[in-house]
Amino acid sequence: MAGLSVFLERIGWLTRSVQIAGGLYLVWLGIQSWRHAGARGSEDGAEGVSMERHGTASFFRGLRLGSLVNLSNPKGIVFFVGLYAVAVPPDAAILTKATILAASFMVEIAWYGLVLVLLSSPPARAVYIRAGTWIERTIGIVLVAFGIRLATARA
Template sequence: MSPGPDFVIVLRSAVVSGRRAGMACAAGIASGVFAWAVVTALGIAGLLAASAVAFTVVKLVGAAYLVLLGVRALLAARRGEGYEPPDTSGAGARTADAAFRQGLLTNLLNPKVAVFFIALLPQFVPANASVLDHVLLAAVAATVSLVWFIVLVNLVSALRRILTAVRVRRIVDAVMGTLLVGLGIRIAVTQ
């Protein structure tokens, strides 16, 4: 629930592309949470955290991805791109697919999520836990994440009329772009 890359990307998707894209982005993040929880249960995330090289690669790729998304938002704010109402000719499906991928990649490329699950998951799983126990815990984590982001998307959707005014939209893109670039840089330089 704390504001981070996932929060920013869901917020931006919901403001820029609407409720459907926001929901798709939330589903992508929940899928990433589920994947990280499963990978942690299998011990693979521990290997990532233990390998300085692998951890650094994931960290830098994730940081670069956030910076790329931030730069795109900043360029859109500067140019005022795409501020017309979206068409209804089926382009929404492509937007939802792109939002899902953005959410998934943002979550999977964030090494802090792996560290979070490595620190948290073992506390809730008994030593003799079955595969089903691990999958159930992963599903709970993904569901909690999905529910939180659905609440966020619905709140943004309720305010969307205000948030899509051209002037407000440019400010939102500039702020979100700056936050994404800042988060990317912060992740890149964090030890």
């Protein structure tokens, strides 16, 4: 929103470097997902991190950690930079820009909250307990493929 897309557009080598670094990071995440698939423990281990046992402090810790993960996610950054560069006029008032950022944050919180509720339901947890290792390995393969594609694609 503050000209990052123009900056990256004018310095082509920087864009390419970010693209390669992001691709390599995805490959690393995919390999880690494959290697550590199934190492997270049993159903009892999953129950140990429930919100009921840890209360509000756990909620804010999760919110902080989730925000840090999302802010460091190259995909999310590229998506929002691209969206804001196209949708927000450069001469928009600072209040308009702040409102857009706040609304984006609330949409993200609502989305991940919905995902949390749906995937922590007993049926979803049962599926994950049975097939979690293969789900994580499949995700690992997909991340490696996307990482290779991103790192080798022309900017």
